[in-house]
Amino acid sequence: MEKVAFEGWLESVSASFLMLNDQQRNQSLDRLISISGAVQLRHLSNGLETLLKRDFLRLLPLELAFYLLRWLDPDTLLTCCLVCKQWNKVISACTEVWQGVCKDLGWRIDESIQDAVHWKNMYLKAKLRMKQLREEDAFETSSLIGHSARVYALYYRDGLLCTGSDDLSAKLWDVRTGQCIYGIQTHTCATVKFDEQKLVTGSFDNTIACWEWSTGAKIQQFRGHTGAVFSVDYNDELDTLVSGSADFTVKVWALSAGNCLNTLTGHTEWVTKVLLQKSQVESMMHSPGDYILLSADKYEIKVWPIGREINCKCLKTLTVSEDRSVCLQPRLQFDGRYIVCSSDLGVYLWDFASFDILRVIKTQDPSSLSLLSFGEVFSLLFDNSFLYVMDLRTETITGRWPLPAYRKSKRGSSFLPGVTTWLNGLDGKNDSGLVFATSMPDHSIHLVLWKENG
Structure with missing residues (x-):
């Protein structure tokens, strides 16, 4: 009966359909198709619902x-x-x-x-x-108190901070505990560098001295500069000490004997930074393993070959402006592959193999923003108010930290970065210890340290 009834209904619908005009017939077809589509979609969704509930x-x-x-x-x-x-x-x-x-x-x-x-x-x-x-919550601060006059010089190594002051003393501090480990009587220190046994100081009295930590005794004295000594570096393997001075010269010394081996000329401004480092790359001028000396003044960086030979000639002079209209800031970094220096135009990166400028990072106010340290992933910069962490992949500031009113220095020795390995990429362990240190008007040293991250 149901089949007969359905067939009768179908014949009736068909007859009615044939009686319609073309417009009415098209409208009816569209309605039937839409109903059919809805039914099809409902059937399809019911099937998909079962499939979508499966855990892929x-x-x-x-x-x-x-x-x-x-x-x-x-x-x-x-x-x-x-x-x-x-x-x-x-x-x-x-x-x-x-x-x-x-x-x-x-x-x-x-x-x-x-x-x-x-x-x-x-x-x-x-x-x-x-x-x-x-959110400016990555760091914390502390202070080192102990000097009775202005602190001119700072140097950090392996959790220890050395400070040289106008009170004729140098102190060695454990940054973690804030305790003074050694305190020795020196001359007025414009720059310092140390290792486990000795301390080397450059002074405003135009001399350099080497001291023994354990006894405080002066091991060696170096005389010859006619201006204040603003920067020193040394290498025990070469038995060589280098120094940069306000007399526009760089001197090369025998570290153990104290005699001057060579005086390098060519600078026309105070030599505020010297760096002694091994080359890591090959070029027509140098090979991997060669010792290289970099010296910097207000406008230029000079590259010198330093080995066991006494005489050397400048390999290259690097500048950011030929007319000396742009000043270099008193920070210089060299790892044997790249030379990095900040200027009033931004941060410059040179390839040491070719001496080509690889990169210039321009900041919003480069004349006031100074470079502290440059890594593969991050860079540490600062101005009068803040410490900044820049992501070098995007050249954007990813964090900052407020700084107190610290002492300004045209030589750049009264502020320095601490641990710098994290600048090559955080590894879960190297975001600890000292980040930044600077001398304060009250003769204390202001420390910025990584906050404990549990």
């Missing part, structure tokens, strides 16, 4: 699941970890995913560690640290 992470091969997960951003990954225990287990087991997000945050990756949970925890710590930098 559970059904897919693990390698394919890992591949898909690598397309997700870290915040989405963390949200997915909350879906269920199975998802958390799979996502937390994907080493490459968490290594990748750590790299994106500037974390250095030891790929020999294949523990996904380790890298997930590192990411969470890195995310917290970067958040602290943005």
